Amino acid sequence: MIKSNKPKTLTFKIKRQDDPKSEPYWQAFDMPYRPSLNIISCLQYIAGHATTTGGKDVAPVVWECSCLEEVCGSCTMVINGRARQSCSALVDEILDETGDTIITLEPMSKFPVVRDLWVDRSRMFENLKKVKGWVPIDGTHKLGEGPQESPEQQDMRYALSRCMTCGCCLEACPQFTIDNEFIGAQAISQARYFNEHETGATLKDERLDALSEVGGVSDCGNAQNCVKVCPKDIPLTESIAATGRQLTVHHIKKFFTGK
């Protein structure tokens, strides 16, 4: 809904960093308000008018984006202190929520900064490899038809399949720091996703062993921020608890079978 009391100017305070090793610094940019802006279109304007509020010409702000419809996760950044996608962060909604024409943009703090708002999220990909986040179907022999799934099972797994590896859950997690080993909600939920697949479950024991190591599921502190910030409404805390249950069973079995 377009309200009449919209401002003439927006101010963006942006946390910038020239390269992975240099110190971050803040710069402010003004731009004229238009209806129906999202943060990406604001960043595009600022890139085209790279002059700070102090009148200094600077290098354009760098950020990452791709799909512009909240399915790729690459434009995730910290907007007014909270991690979310900048494509689906609508300026009109932010103005209604905060009543403030100053909007702060920061890179996510839990991943190494490449430049400005662009971070290196490869830790999430490495974690997916750690938990073998795939269905093993590569081979020379015919595997036959895929397994049948009940509608309930489909619903449950569809919810988990929506993960776009954006990193919001990890940015909001107090247990996940930039330099510790915690694997976080994203990889745990994906491990559950593939453990619940009939063919994917052939790697279940290996996944559970990987999730038992330092930084595994047991390092979760149950702050439950992950599920609240997830833009895809993935039941992340249920995934963590379900994987905890699989681990309990897995280790009791191992204890008594001696494997």
Added chain:
Amino acid sequence: MPPHTPHTPTQTSTASSSTPGPLARHHFLLRRLHSLSGIMPVGIFVIFHLFTNMQMVFPGKFQHEVAFIHSMPALLFIEIFGLWLPIGFHALLGIGYMMNWVPNTISYSYRDNWRYTMQRITAWIALVFIFAHVATLRWRLNLWGWHTPFYLDAVNHATGEVIARGDDGEPLALAHASTAMALQSSYAVLAFYIIGVYGVVYHWANGLWTAAISWGLTVSVQAQKRWGGVCAVLGISLGLFSAAAIYGAMSYEPTAQEQAAIAQLAGTDEPNIEVDHPEDHETKSPEDAGTGVSSGH
């Protein structure tokens, strides 16, 4: 293995970097034991402890309960393996786990995030409180002038000497009186106990809630909510027990005979005191200790 010369720097460095230490190799087991030790025996003990303390609101019952606990066989064995080792294990691992988190309740001020943060704050409170509580009451140490020892009865158990007898001819019962004098010794001690006890109760109730998630008992949000209700009832009950105990201790007026007996027994603790300031030793006599304990009413 071929013979080799030990202690070369390259060998030690490769050995330490390639093989994970025992803490890392048994990470999952240690985490689960950490969770388990908080519930059993430590948490179960806290329930019985506060239930016993609550009986200070019923005259005579508290003495009876404490006497029963003291009459248990192999009490020191139970204490060491049922309490001190599990609490020490839970505390040591917990300190290690708490080195690795960043609070973010300002940006993400969800109730659950506060609950999580409070669990870590109350862990530190519980650590300091339980140590000071055991050191001053159980080990009868004098921590910087804070000397509030607990006595079951007016018997010097080191020598077997009976210091005072009650009307029934038995050694004078002191459990309620010495607890009362400990809590009444100063408002600082009272405040410390209130913060400490409620910190412990919170840590226990919330820990029981999160343990059910960690072990995979409560998977769905619905189940977690239900179990949250159970844990809240437990926490509130223990909170009420604690309030009753504190009321029972604060409202009790120790008799002159009880005060004198406690002062005399406290005087016998003196040779064991190591933490005390040296200058305090000269002026401290049993009488001084007695008046010091009862002066803060």
